[in-house]
Amino acid sequence: MKTAPWRTHGPIGLDFSGRRLCAVQLSSRMGAPPRVEAAATATRPGADQPGFSPTALGAEEGAFIAAWLRSRGFMGRQVVVGVPREHVMNAVLELPPRASGAPLAQIARLELARANRCDPAAFEFAMWDIPAPVRGGDSTHVMAAGVLTPTAHAIADTLELAGLDVVALDMRSLALARAAATQTATGMSAVIDVGWGGALLLLALEGVTLYTRHVDTASIQKLYHVLEDRLGVTTPVIDAVFAAPDSPDARGVLHAARATLTEYLDALVPEIARSVSYATHRYPTAPVTGVFITGEGARVPGLAERVGAELGAAARVLTLAALSPFAPDLRTSDDPGLIAALGLATGRAVLRKAAA
Secondary structure, eight states: OOOOOOEEEEEEEOOOOEEEEEEEEEEEEETTEEEEEEEEEOOOTTTOOOOOOEETOOOHHHHHHHHHHHHHHOOEEEEEEEEGGGGGGEEEEEEOOOTTTHHHHHHHHHHHHHHHOOTTEEEEEEEEOOOOOTTTTTOEEEEEEEEEEHHHHHHHHHHTTTOOOOEEEEEEHHHHHHHHHTTSSSEEEEEEEEETTTEEEEEEEEEEEEEEEEEEEGGHHHHHHHHHHOOOOHHHHHHHHOTTTTTTHHHHHHHHHHHHHHHHHHHHHHHHHHHHHHHHHTTTTTTTTEEESSSSEEEEEEHHHHHHHHTTSOEEEHHHHEEEEHTTTTTOSSOGGGGGHOOOOHOEEEEEOOOO
């Protein structure tokens, strides 16, 4: 009798874009779909201290990450790292037709450098084609992205000095689009990633990111601070309430927080609607057919309902369990903050590759 081959573990998707570390690793075996083999979250060292910068990654944290991954059952040293949004330059560009023979990548790099007032040789660069909008003509439409080379090297070097092997740096928006792509057969996917530093809104078609926008006013950090000031509750209490809003202990807090939560949703949801309206105006033949909410703020009470009502389409909070098979002993399968890490683990749309 033949035995099935051993599972092969892929690289670890590592997301450090907010106050938490999020990591996911997939395994594969011939004849079976990939499954989530390991997944974990942890509060970043110093996240509760004044002056904490979620975009910085120091040597001590690098060592903490390497030890944490080992302790949580992740296999191997290879990691694909999501670059925090604050470090990423991106733009939608209209370039000459491909048939013209023009050096499109060079033009796009120059345009991105001009828009960000930096040296064209000073950043790691990637671009990908996107569908032409209505009346787009025969031009080539692309999304271009870049990360300053010193920043890319600093992230990679910090983790590599801790013993990890950084095989790629990637954009979180691409990772989120990949993760959501399996949930929409036709039309566009709208992903609202509600994070510690703000909300990332993106629209994607067949896994290709067409549009991104960041809303700083939708920061979960700001919402937590307002709730702490008004209600006298602590961050762990808010986390517990959002994780289990129907529990008896949560009901009293949510009743007292109703006005604050309404203010937050009133600021965020119209911004989501405006962004979706803009994108659907550019691509009227590809309506939004899937609305997905991710990030550590995905379970803000009332968010999915308000977004769905505003867009006229059901909004769903994404979890690992909804997107991929997972190992029987895996407990962390319902945390929507892990979706970017899952996307990082599933593909290599690369801004920077480690040296061979």
